[in-house]
Amino acid sequence: MAETGTRTPRERYRDQVRTEIKDHAREQIATAGASALSLNAIAKRMGMSGPALYRYFASRDDLITELVRDAYRSLADSFRTAAETGTDLPGLAHTLRAWALADPQRYFLVYGTPVPGYHAPDDITGIASEIMTTLLDACAAAGLSDGPATPFETHLGDHRDWAGDHPAPPESLHRALTFWTRLHGVLSLELAGHFTGMGFDPAELFASELAGLVEQRGE
């Protein structure tokens, strides 16, 4: 029989406590931001004393890194399941926007202000490239335009390390990048509240940018 699935009671309890800690951490981050995350406060809310949490996470930074990993994992899963159900490029954009609006601070864990010295673990960059691959697949499936190659697309033809052995042509690489940067540009400013009080509907701006992306010609 497969012994892998059966975990000892200790392991099951440990995982349960770890997820409970992360739940409280997420709630705290959503309320006051990641910089205000306090292990002590989490411990008190869980009814146990401070240092107990160090049995489950080596440090505060370790806990945050775990939350960042979960955030990447969550986005990658959302993208993957969307792609597996035959979602096209606009559908992927809608998936991204829904994922971002569901938990803004989770979005900023992935795409927010970086800490100068910090380098993400290798597995996290692996998840990031997994997200990129899903996006590339969708862009390759969306077809090509009829215009000539732009200067940046010829540049991409010579600098496509990030695409690995993906068969997508430079124009698809270009569209994947603009999909990423343009939608992130709208979403990050919207989530950061830079549009509040301006009157217009951010969803319409997002839709407008998306329309430009699928119509090949940008606008």
Added chain:
Amino acid sequence: MAETGTRTPRERYRDQVRTEIKDHAREQIATAGASALSLNAIAKRMGMSGPALYRYFASRDDLITELVRDAYRSLADSFRTAAETGTDLPGLAHTLRAWALADPQRYFLVYGTPVPGYHAPDDITGIASEIMTTLLDACAAAGLSDGPATPFETHLGDHRDWAGDHPAPPESLHRALTFWTRLHGVLSLELAGHFTGMGFDPAELFASELAGLVEQRGE
């Protein structure tokens, strides 16, 4: 005689110490991020003991708010002087990019991850609208395209609170917004290091997005 310019020695000394504190704070933020800013560490580097800094800034948050205000002011000034010397839209984009690359953490003080509870003081939002006005002027001076109005532009025609009484037509408002969101999309991801290791040159992607913006049709 105008007594306004003459300041007492106490005031001059106070301003000098304040700017010295902010210089150390900026250096510290550039090194380890805004969340790692420590008043104690600044005081020790300046050769004085911790609580002395509270004569100059009411709190740590007050110092950070001051740095945010300076960052906004710096960007607004860069935009204004660029506009006064007759800079067109691409020139404004270059000004923005140079300003961002000169000090990435300063960029993130303005456009980075927001703290959930925080609300910027009124004068900062005033500087933000000053930046927007300069951008709107440049977009209005760039002229109009020949195509029909997009759905979002008609939406903007009814929701132009943020433009105040600016005479720019909805298409110019639209271009100002896309100028903002698209260039921010590229810049923020570049400064956050999300392009490192991908092989292509972020400057070329920036130039590509800029080209799409000035050619009316987006791409």
Added chain:
DNA sequence: CGTGTTCGTTATAAGTTCTAACGCACGCTA
């Protein structure tokens, strides 16, 4: 039913922000 790993505790160190009280020194004014 022992035995050993794991967990949670308290104590402690070193750091942080920030307030309070004290004293000195500087600059303005008489």
Added chain:
DNA sequence: TAGCGTGCGTTAGAACTTATAACGAACACG
């Protein structure tokens, strides 16, 4: 020029934080 008041820097201390160390108890496993 002499004094007085304002402002500055100090130390002391409270209330936090992260993190380590040592201890004891509970639990699962052989």
